[in-house]
Amino acid sequence: MTTADQYPEFRLRLPNGGPEARGRHTDEMGTNGSRRFVVLAGQPVRPDVVPSFQQVRSAHRLREQLLAEGRIKPSQTWPGWLETADTITFNSPSEAGAVLMGSAVNGWLVWKTEDGRPLADFLPGASWGPNRAWLVRGSNATGLDLVQRMWLPEGRVSLAAARLRQGVEPGLSKEEVRVLVQEDYEATATYSQKQDLVEELHAFLSRMKPGDTVCTVSGGRLYVGEITGAVEQIESEDHRSNLRRPVTWQDEGHPYDELPEALQQKLSAQHDVVELTAVQAAIDGLGLTDEELADEAEAIERDPSVEIPAITVRRDPELPEPTDELAAELLVHETAWLREVRDLLADDRQLVLYGPPGTGKTYLALKLAEFLGGGPEQVKLVQFHPSYSYEDFFEGFRPQEHPETGEVAFRLTAGPLRELADLASREGNRHIPHFLIIDEINRANLAKVFGELYFLLEYRNKSVRLTYSGDDFALPPNLFVIGTMNTADRSIALVDAAMRRRFAFVELSPRTEPTSGLLRRWLDAQGKDAEPADLLDALNARIEDPDFRVGPSYLMKKGVYRNGGLERTWRTKILPLLEEHHYGEGIDSEKRYGLTALRRSLPEPGA
Known part of the structure; x- marks a missing residue:
C-alpha cells in the first residue's frame, strides 16, 4: 500500500475569505472505489453549508455525523469557523472538500499544491480539463434495472462490455478502442452496433474522469451523482457490469416530467452513454430555487457581475409584447390582434398564416419575426415548392468543389433549417428568438420534406437520430416557425390532421380584420x-x-x-x-x- 507521504501536501482555500485547509492524498482505495484523502486535526471547516449540499448524499451525512461525534468542532484558532478535532480519512478528495466547504466540489481540482498545481496533475494516465456531464443508462441493462439494484446502493455506475478482453487500460484513443471492438465483437455485432460501442466505450474508459457529473434515469426519475474514481474492469458474473466507476449519488431523484426541456431533449437520445455537458447548467440547478442558487453563488464567492448559468438556463425565450407603434407600421386594426399572434407563437412555437393571395401573409410574417427576434439577423426565409426535398431543407449530400484541389465530390451539406437551428443553439444565442419563415408551406410534401423532423414539431422535448449525419438532433427551444399558406393554391381543408396538430392557424382574409380594412x-x-x-x-x-x-x-x-x-x-x-x-x-x-x-x-x- 502506498502511503500519503508519497504525495505532496494539498491545500484548500475556504470561501468568504476563509482560512486554508491542508490534506494528503493516498493510494489506499475507499469503500466506493476512489482513492482516500486524509485531513489532519486542526484544519478549518466552513461553519455553514450551501442549499444544494443536502443533495450530496454521503458527504452531507458524513458531515452531520462528524459534527454529532465532535470530530468537527468550533475552532479556537479561527473564531466563527469550525475545525477538525482529529485526523479524518475520507473516501475521496471530493468528499473531503465537500465536508470542509459545505458544498459540492470537484476535489481533483480544488485541492492544490503550494505552487497551484491541482491534485489531478498527480494521477498518471488520466485525461484532465473542464468537467463534463454524462448520461449512462442502467435501467434496461439486459432486462434488469441496475440503477436500483446496484448503482444507487453500491455507489457506482457501470457499462456492459461482455466480450471486451480483460486488461484494457484506461486512456485509450478512439482508434485503439475501435481496433479492440472490431476484434473482440467481430461476429457478434452489426456495423452500426460496433460504431455505437466504440463511442460508448471510449467515453467510459477515456473521456470520463473523477469530478464529472453522471446522470441516469430509472422509474421516471433522474438521478445525479459525481464520478469519484478511476475506471475498473472486472469479470462480472452476469456480464452486465464489466466496466465500473465509483459514484457519489445525490439522495433523491428528480421527476423526469418536470425536467427542463433542453435536458429532456438530451436524455431522449437512444444511446447507453450520452454527453450532457451542453446542459450541465440545467443539471446543476435541479431541486433548487433561483433564490437558493443565488445564495449558493454568493457563498462560494462567485463573480457577481456574471450571470449564474443554472438560473439563466431556466429562462424561456421571451417574445416581446407588440407595441402600438408596430401595429401602426403594419396597419393592423388593433394591437390586441398582434398580441394574440405573439401568444400563439409563445405557446406552440409553430404558426401558419393562411388566406387568399394578396393578403400580406409573407410581409406580416417577416415583419413580425424581425420584431419578435430583435432584427433580421435572426430570421431566415425559405419557399416550398412541389420538388422541394428533405435534402434541400435540412441536410443531404451535394456536389461541392474542394477549395484547394478543385476536385468535385458529394459532401454532407446543411440546409436552411439545420443552419438556423445550429445558430439558435450556440452559446450566447439560446435566449434569443430565431424564426424560420416557410413561404407557401402547403406546396410541398411536408412528410417528405421534414422526414423524421416532423415528429419534433409536435414533441419539442425529444431528439431524433438524423438520416444522413447520424447526429442526435432536437429543435432548439428558441426556434420558432411561421408558415404561410395560399388557400387559392390548395384549400386549407386539404391540410392533414398531422399538420393541424403541429401548427396554430391564423386566418388573413378579406372578409375579416386585420385584412378587411x-x-x-x-x-x-x-x-x-x-x-x-x-x-x-x-x-x-x-x-x-x-x-x-x-x-x-x-x-x-x-x-x-x-x-x-x-x-x-x-x-x-x-x-x-x-x-x-x-x-x-x-x-x-x-x-x-x-x-x-x-x-x-x-x-x-x-x-
Missing part, C-alpha cells in the same frame, strides 16, 4: 382617395368562394396610382387570377369583375 387604412395614411378600397370590397362581394377573394396588397403599390395604373393592375393581375378560377365555367370575367361593372355598382358620391 387594411387597404382603406393604407389609402388614408397615403392621403389617397378611398375608391380602390370600395372597388375591392365590391369585387370580393361578387366572389362566392372565400378562398379566392382578392387581397389588398395588389392595390398597395405606387404603380397603381400613376396614370392608368389602377386599370393596368386590374387588367393584368386581378382579372387573370379570377379567369383561372372560373376556367371552363363560361363566365365573362370582364363583365362580372371588370372596373366598369364594379364602378356602376358603387353608390353615387354623397348618395
Whole structure:
C-alpha cells in the first residue's frame, strides 16, 4: 500500500475569505472505489453549508455525523469557523472538500499544491480539463434495472462490455478502442452496433474522469451523482457490469416530467452513454430555487457581475409584447390582434398564416419575426415548392468543389433549417428568438420534406437520430416557425390532421380584420382617395368562394396610382387570377369583375 507521504501536501482555500485547509492524498482505495484523502486535526471547516449540499448524499451525512461525534468542532484558532478535532480519512478528495466547504466540489481540482498545481496533475494516465456531464443508462441493462439494484446502493455506475478482453487500460484513443471492438465483437455485432460501442466505450474508459457529473434515469426519475474514481474492469458474473466507476449519488431523484426541456431533449437520445455537458447548467440547478442558487453563488464567492448559468438556463425565450407603434407600421386594426399572434407563437412555437393571395401573409410574417427576434439577423426565409426535398431543407449530400484541389465530390451539406437551428443553439444565442419563415408551406410534401423532423414539431422535448449525419438532433427551444399558406393554391381543408396538430392557424382574409380594412387604412395614411378600397370590397362581394377573394396588397403599390395604373393592375393581375378560377365555367370575367361593372355598382358620391 502506498502511503500519503508519497504525495505532496494539498491545500484548500475556504470561501468568504476563509482560512486554508491542508490534506494528503493516498493510494489506499475507499469503500466506493476512489482513492482516500486524509485531513489532519486542526484544519478549518466552513461553519455553514450551501442549499444544494443536502443533495450530496454521503458527504452531507458524513458531515452531520462528524459534527454529532465532535470530530468537527468550533475552532479556537479561527473564531466563527469550525475545525477538525482529529485526523479524518475520507473516501475521496471530493468528499473531503465537500465536508470542509459545505458544498459540492470537484476535489481533483480544488485541492492544490503550494505552487497551484491541482491534485489531478498527480494521477498518471488520466485525461484532465473542464468537467463534463454524462448520461449512462442502467435501467434496461439486459432486462434488469441496475440503477436500483446496484448503482444507487453500491455507489457506482457501470457499462456492459461482455466480450471486451480483460486488461484494457484506461486512456485509450478512439482508434485503439475501435481496433479492440472490431476484434473482440467481430461476429457478434452489426456495423452500426460496433460504431455505437466504440463511442460508448471510449467515453467510459477515456473521456470520463473523477469530478464529472453522471446522470441516469430509472422509474421516471433522474438521478445525479459525481464520478469519484478511476475506471475498473472486472469479470462480472452476469456480464452486465464489466466496466465500473465509483459514484457519489445525490439522495433523491428528480421527476423526469418536470425536467427542463433542453435536458429532456438530451436524455431522449437512444444511446447507453450520452454527453450532457451542453446542459450541465440545467443539471446543476435541479431541486433548487433561483433564490437558493443565488445564495449558493454568493457563498462560494462567485463573480457577481456574471450571470449564474443554472438560473439563466431556466429562462424561456421571451417574445416581446407588440407595441402600438408596430401595429401602426403594419396597419393592423388593433394591437390586441398582434398580441394574440405573439401568444400563439409563445405557446406552440409553430404558426401558419393562411388566406387568399394578396393578403400580406409573407410581409406580416417577416415583419413580425424581425420584431419578435430583435432584427433580421435572426430570421431566415425559405419557399416550398412541389420538388422541394428533405435534402434541400435540412441536410443531404451535394456536389461541392474542394477549395484547394478543385476536385468535385458529394459532401454532407446543411440546409436552411439545420443552419438556423445550429445558430439558435450556440452559446450566447439560446435566449434569443430565431424564426424560420416557410413561404407557401402547403406546396410541398411536408412528410417528405421534414422526414423524421416532423415528429419534433409536435414533441419539442425529444431528439431524433438524423438520416444522413447520424447526429442526435432536437429543435432548439428558441426556434420558432411561421408558415404561410395560399388557400387559392390548395384549400386549407386539404391540410392533414398531422399538420393541424403541429401548427396554430391564423386566418388573413378579406372578409375579416386585420385584412378587411387594411387597404382603406393604407389609402388614408397615403392621403389617397378611398375608391380602390370600395372597388375591392365590391369585387370580393361578387366572389362566392372565400378562398379566392382578392387581397389588398395588389392595390398597395405606387404603380397603381400613376396614370392608368389602377386599370393596368386590374387588367393584368386581378382579372387573370379570377379567369383561372372560373376556367371552363363560361363566365365573362370582364363583365362580372371588370372596373366598369364594379364602378356602376358603387353608390353615387354623397348618395
